[in-house]
Every structure is written in C-alpha cells, then in structure tokens.
Amino acid sequence: MIYMKRRELLTTAMSVFAASTFPAGNGFAADFQAVGSQGEKVALNEAAIADLQKHNKGGVILPTSADYETARKIWNGSFNNRHPALIVRCADNNDVISAVQFARRHNLLTAVRCGGHSYSGQSTCDGGLVIDLGPYNTTVVDPGKKIARVDGGSMLRSLDRASEKYGLATTAGYVSHTGVGGLTTGGGQGRLQRKFGLSIDNLLSVDVVTADGKLLHADANENPDLFWAVRGGGGNFGIVTMFEFQLHELSPIVTSFNYTYAMADAVDVFKFYFDFNDQASDDMVAGAGMRRGAEGAPTVSISGTFIGSQKEAEAQLAPLAKFSKKPINARVGEARYADLQAGADNENAAGREFYSRYAFFNHVDPKLPEALVKTFMRGDGPPARTSMSIGSQGGVSGRIPENATAYAHRDAPYQLSTSADWIEKSEGQGLMKFCRESHAALLPYSDGGFYINQTTDEGEKQIRDNYRGNYERLVDAKTKYDPTNFFHLNANIRPRKA
Numbered sequence: 001m002i003y004m005k006r007r008e009l010l011t012t013a014m015s016v017f018a019a020s021t022f023p024a025g026n027g028f029a030a031d032f033q034a035v036g037s038q039g040e041k042v043a044l045n046e047a048a049i050a051d052l053q054k055h056n057k058g059g060v061i062l063p064t065s066a067d068y069e070t071a072r073k074i075w076n077g078s079f080n081n082r083h084p085a086l087i088v089r090c091a092d093n094n095d096v097i098s099a100v101q102f103a104r105r106h107n108l109l110t111a112v113r114c115g116g117h118s119y120s121g122q123s124t125c126d127g128g129l130v131i132d133l134g135p136y137n138t139t140v141v142d143p144g145k146k147i148a149r150v151d152g153g154s155m156l157r158s159l160d161r162a163s164e165k166y167g168l169a170t171t172a173g174y175v176s177h178t179g180v181g182g183l184t185t186g187g188g189q190g191r192l193q194r195k196f197g198l199s200i201d202n203l204l205s206v207d208v209v210t211a212d213g214k215l216l217h218a219d220a221n222e223n224p225d226l227f228w229a230v231r232g233g234g235g236n237f238g239i240v241t242m243f244e245f246q247l248h249e250l251s252p253i254v255t256s257f258n259y260t261y262a263m264a265d266a267v268d269v270f271k272f273y274f275d276f277n278d279q280a281s282d283d284m285v286a287g288a289g290m291r292r293g294a295e296g297a298p299t300v301s302i303s304g305t306f307i308g309s310q311k312e313a314e315a316q317l318a319p320l321a322k323f324s325k326k327p328i329n330a331r332v333g334e335a336r337y338a339d340l341q342a343g344a345d346n347e348n349a350a351g352r353e354f355y356s357r358y359a360f361f362n363h364v365d366p367k368l369p370e371a372l373v374k375t376f377m378r379g380d381g382p383p384a385r386t387s388m389s390i391g392s393q394g395g396v397s398g399r400i401p402e403n404a405t406a407y408a409h410r411d412a413p414y415q416l417s418t419s420a421d422w423i424e425k426s427e428g429q430g431l432m433k434f435c436r437e438s439h440a441a442l443l444p445y446s447d448g449g450f451y452i453n454q455t456t457d458e459g460e461k462q463i464r465d466n467y468r469g470n471y472e473r474l475v476d477a478k479t480k481y482d483p484t485n486f487f488h489l490n491a492n493i494r495p496r497k498a
C-alpha cells in the first residue's frame with residue numbers, strides 16, 4: 001500500500017519536469033524544461049542536447065532513457081524521489097569539461113556524483129543536471145614509486161584492490177562501494193588513518209575541472225591553494241578527475257575483533273573502551289557502539305582492526321580478554337585487508353532511507369560514558385534500527401597540524417555518530433527525531449563540530465564554524481576558483497561577493 005503511494009508521488013514529481021515534454025519512446029522533445037542554479041526554469045532544446053551528446057563518451061541519460069530509473073538513484077533512499085532533468089555520465093576529462101561547460105552555458109542546477117553515498121543527497125537534484133563520474137573509474141598503481149592514480153569516479157574497492165596486488169595500501173573508508181571522490185575531498189577516515197593519516201594526508205596531487213571548465217593540476221607547488229582546499233573542503237572547488245595517492249607497504253593480513261556485551265554493562269564498557277583506546281598504538285583502530293537491530297534487544301560492543309597478524313595483536317588485545325565484564329560474543333580473527341574493507345558492503349547496501357548526526361569529542365568528560373548510555377536507553381529504549389557509535393581518530397591523523405589541510409577537528413580523538421535507517425517511509429520522522437534528540441543531549445560533551453562527509457541538515461553558520469580557523473582560507477579559494485558558486489550542492493562555502 002505504502003509502496004503504491006510512493007510510486008504515485010514519484011510519478012507526480014516526474015510529471016513536473018518531464019511528462020508533458022518527453023513523448024513516450026521518443027528520446028527528447030524539441031524543448032523541455034529543466035531547473036536553473038537558483039531554482040528558476042530553464043528551457044533546453046534538442047540541438048543543445050544533441051551537441052552535448054556529440055562531445056560525450058560516457059552517455060547522456062534523459063528521463064526517457066531505459067536506464068534513467070537506475071541511473072538517477074543514490075545510496076540514501078531518502079533522496080530517491082528526486083528526478084534530475086539529465087544525467088551526464090563521464091568517462092574522461094573531456095566529458096567532465098564539456099558537462100561543466102554545458103551546465104554553465106545553460107545555468108543549470110548541477111550535482112556531482114562519484115559513489116553516490118552523500119548522506120544528505122547532494123549528488124542528485126530535482127530538475128537539474130547530474131555529472132556522474134561513474135564510468136571514469138580506473139586505478140593505476142606504480143609499484144616502484146608506490147603511487148596510485150585513481151580516476152575521479154572510482155569506488156574505494158578500485159583503490160584497495162589495485163594496491164593490494166603489490167602489497168600496498170593507503171587509507172580508505174570502511175565500505176568499499178563508497179566513492180573515492182566524495183570521501184577524499186571531505187577527509188577520508190578509515191582503518192589505516194591512525195597509521196598513515198586520513199586519505200587526504202596521503203594525497204600527492206589532483207587534477208581538477210574548475211567551474212570555468214578548465215583542467216588544473218594541483219599539488220604542493222602548483223596551484224597550492226586549490227590543493228589545500230580540496231583536502232577537506234569537499235566538492236566546493238571543482239570536480240577532481242584524478243587523485244594521486246601515496247601508497248604504503250602493508251601486510252595483506254590484518255586482525256579484526258568484536259566483543260559484544262549486554263546493555264547492563266554498557267557504562268563500564270564505554271569506560272573501559274576509552275582507557276583501552278587511549279593506550280592503543282597507531283596500528284590499532286577501535287570503536288565502541290550501542291545498536292538495536294531490526295529485531296532483538298540492544299547490545300553494546302567494542303570492535304576494531306589491528307594492522308598485523310593475530311599473534312602481533314595479542315599484546316594489545318590482552319586488556320580486552322581480561323576485562324571484568326563477560327562478553328555475550330567474542331570474535332578475533334585474521335582477514336585479508338582488502339576483504340575486510342569489503343566485508344560490510346552488503347549490510348550497507350544502497351536503497352534504505354538513512355539519517356545520522358555527528359559530533360567530535362576533543363576530550364572525554366568523565367560523565368560521557370553514562371551520558372551515552374542514558375541517552376540511547378531513554379524512555380522505552382531505542383527504536384529498532386538505531387545505533388550510537390564512538391569511533392577513534394588520533395594517531396598520525398591527529399598529529400598533522402590543523403592548518404596543513406582544510407580538514408578541521410584533528411585534535412578530536414573521538415567522534416560520535418547517531419544513526420537510523422528504515423524501509424517504511426512512515427518510520428522516518430520518529431527515527432530522525434530520535435537521532436536529533438540524542439545528538440542534542442550529547443552536544444555539551446562535544447567540541448560542537450561534525451565531520452563534513454556526514455553533513456546532514458547543518459546550515460551555513462554551522463558549516464562556517466565547523467571549519468574553525470581554516471574557513472577564511474577556504475573562502476579565498478572558493479572566490480578564486482568558483483566565484484559564482486556553481487558547485488553549491490555540497491557543504492557549501494560561499495565565495496565573497498565581487
């Protein structure tokens with residue numbers, strides 16, 4: 001029943017942009033309406049689309065195309081009611097340049113997509129143009145120089161797998177179908193961040209198509225302001241078509257662990273976790289979280305990865321084995337690093353609706369463990385499909401100066417993510433309320449900031465405050481490289497007015 005209603009809604013939304021202007025099975029009409037950068041109506045005609053197609057190798061997808069329904073969807077199902085007027089798939093730099101030029105010429109609302117994992121749906125839009133880098137997705141590794149050149153539309157699995165062949169790796173996120181493009185431009189947290197820094201800390205250079213349709217190379221010497229800004233400033237400055245990463249030797253075998261406890265022990269588990277993690281070496285990345293799944297009671301767990309064999313991990317895991325609380329379930333085992341990176345892919349499959357709020361902690365208040373548990377368990381307890389997870393930063397990523405890249409909050413050793421996902425639309429409001437209220441209750445313990453890659457509904461002031469001392473420098477770069485704010489579907493940094 002709900003499915004039917006949703007379909008009806010989608011059909012209605014489609015009709016706004018397309019139905020009267022796209023004759024069935026006929027490609028496109030002489031004129032059709034799209035949406036401009038400020039929400040105004042823009043008329044596109046057949047000749048303009050034909051010209052775009054002439055310059056494009058990746059494929060131009062229109063609402064009448066057979067693959068439109070698949071192509072328009074992103075990871076977070078909450079935004080799959082959006083219907084772009086056209087999706088320009090890009091296979092190389094020329095495709096990206098011509099897509100940007102087309103969008104500029106027609107003043108179109110424009111979204112940029114790599115892996116489509118934007119929590120807040122920024123990689124799609126209603127009635128505008130999506131520049132989809134999906135087909136531009138090869139990773140080439142130079143094992144001698146220990147360098148990976150990764151195309152701007154690649155998923156993390158491309159980087160992980162290509163590097164693994166040579167016993168090499170660099171920091172990438174925990175789910176291998178996440179895009180290198182969004183993850184890296186926002187920072188890039190992952191299993192290797194304490195050992196090698198964030199993904200951006202391993203970037204050597206980038207190629208960027210800027211808002212004027214030019215291709216620029218940026219590194220420490222060439223366009224250094226652009227290179228600085230794309231390392232944490234998100235998609236504000238242009239479309240990165242090539243990321244050059246420093247790789248590191250990595251034993252293919254690492255050790256993962258998970259200890260799950262009853263909720264009655266949760267406060268002690270968090271107290272133990274913060275002590276345990278404060279002592280951990282840079283080879284260890286550990287988190288602690290409470291979760292209530294689709295069924296059953298909530299549980300609390302400590303889990304993580306040690307970069308090395310199980311034997312090497314033993315000394316560091318010893319405190320966990322000796323912890324006074326008895327786990328309901330304990331698992332320690334070796335895995336290939338690249339397999340582990342893909343291990344959570346299915347449970348994080350695209351399509352469900354999702355909401356989360358995020359906070360950094362630059363110190364651990366002694367009352368935090370109790371506050372976490374009290375907040376999660378308030379009232380009748382957490383709704384199904386909710387979680388509250390503490391993750392750790394620190395290590396190399398915490399020792400790099402805050403102004404070395406645009407990424408702020410390096411001084412925060414811990415971060416909190418409060419999340420929910422759902423299938424039935426009717427559940428969304430209640431679950432989002434649970435996340436928002438949980439976040440508000442714990443905000444006093446945090447430094448007030450959030451991870452830019454987990455932006456949900458934060459406003460302009462929050463984004464400005466979040467970049468702290470790096471903000472004005474980001475505005476300088478935005479004003480220089482995107483003075484009209486063409487790239488604004490992101491955690492937006494506004495250019496100065498001319």
Ligand SMILES: Cc1cc2nc3c(=O)[nH]c(=O)nc-3n(C[C@H](O)[C@H](O)[C@H](O)COP(=O)(O)OP(=O)(O)OC[C@H]3O[C@@H](n4cnc5c(N)ncnc54)[C@H](O)[C@@H]3O)c2cc1C
Binds near residue numbers: 111187189235
């Ligand atoms: C299941 C899941 C797991 C995650 N795990 C992690 C994790 O372990 N570590 C972590 O740090 N983050 C993680 N994230 C957050 C993730 O980093 C962000 O959602 C990120 O924006 C996703 O990048 P994408 O390319 O897949 O997304 P998209 O939705 O395609 O892009 C998001 C935004 O990034 C920008 N962008 C994308 N590609 C480019 C490019 N080539 N050049 C310039 N700008 C670009 C655009 O502004 C775009 O709106 C996770 C997200 C999900 C959904």
